[in-house]
Amino acid sequence: MLRPTEFSLIDTIALLSRTPAAVNALLSGLPEIWARSNEGNDTWSAFDIVGHLICGERTDWMPRVRLILETGEARPFEPFDRFAQIKENEGKSLEELLNEFGRVRTENLVSLRLLNLQKEDLARQGKHPAFGTVTLAQLLATWAVHDLTHMHQISRVMAYQYREAVGPWSAYLGVLQCDGHSAS
């Protein structure tokens, strides 16, 4: 087993700053069958997922960073509304969402850098509404892995559309065996 990597602010920002361009390169101009199809019922399409990433930028990550720095554990975070984007993005185009994600992420990373966080800041604690004490470093690491979990989901949702088109190859394609692990 490989040793887990310790949190690094520079490495985390390196990842966070690349996600919008990666998602944009994959999805921009892509036919609707890839971008607007989901996995059935109330699941999300790639379009919905980009909307969810925008919501996180607006209401979750930086507001929680500021809450930890300003009040510590005194006030728990607002719960993340995982369905807010469904209403908000009705009628918008995928290109609009992709541009918006790039814009709000850039703004948030500017704000994050301006905080000039030091090692001792990263150990500061806040209160998560479901599982209690967390550190600022854990919050920032989660921001990055949340990007990865949704890139993982986008690739799975897109692959799902071709689950029959690939014929017998489906047995070889790991993404088609992925059930989302009950957590997107």
Added chain:
Amino acid sequence: MLRPTEFSLIDTIALLSRTPAAVNALLSGLPEIWARSNEGNDTWSAFDIVGHLICGERTDWMPRVRLILETGEARPFEPFDRFAQIKENEGKSLEELLNEFGRVRTENLVSLRLLNLQKEDLARQGKHPAFGTVTLAQLLATWAVHDLTHMHQISRVMAYQYREAVGPWSAYLGVLQCDGHSAS
């Protein structure tokens, strides 16, 4: 359950043409902890996965397309060597691999378009060494879903590096529950 999407050559090429830019936007210039770390033992890093995608371009997808068109089921495909890239890419930089993947993919899509495949061509059959008869449409769909399976894998391998850094949030991050489904 959503109806599966029927194979479309245009939609497949739309996806195939975007993968190199998406992988490049995510990985280019990224610190080594993200790009060169794997999931332990003989698993693959993002670097190794890009190497594997290049191998597929060289030895798998278009050679198999041509074999179907030229000989049908008379001769089975060469098995895909899933480990060829490990030796081949020693000493290369990630940037070299990313550029190479973009180049070989572009060349292959030019060749694919020049074939000017018609509906009846897409139904032509070839022979897979493990599971027998497959169609040209299934091969092309698999090429696209193979891209997605490896984007799914890249996001998982990267997330794995922060599996402890995220603290209690790991329960909420689907990508950290993904075991690769025995097929990357």
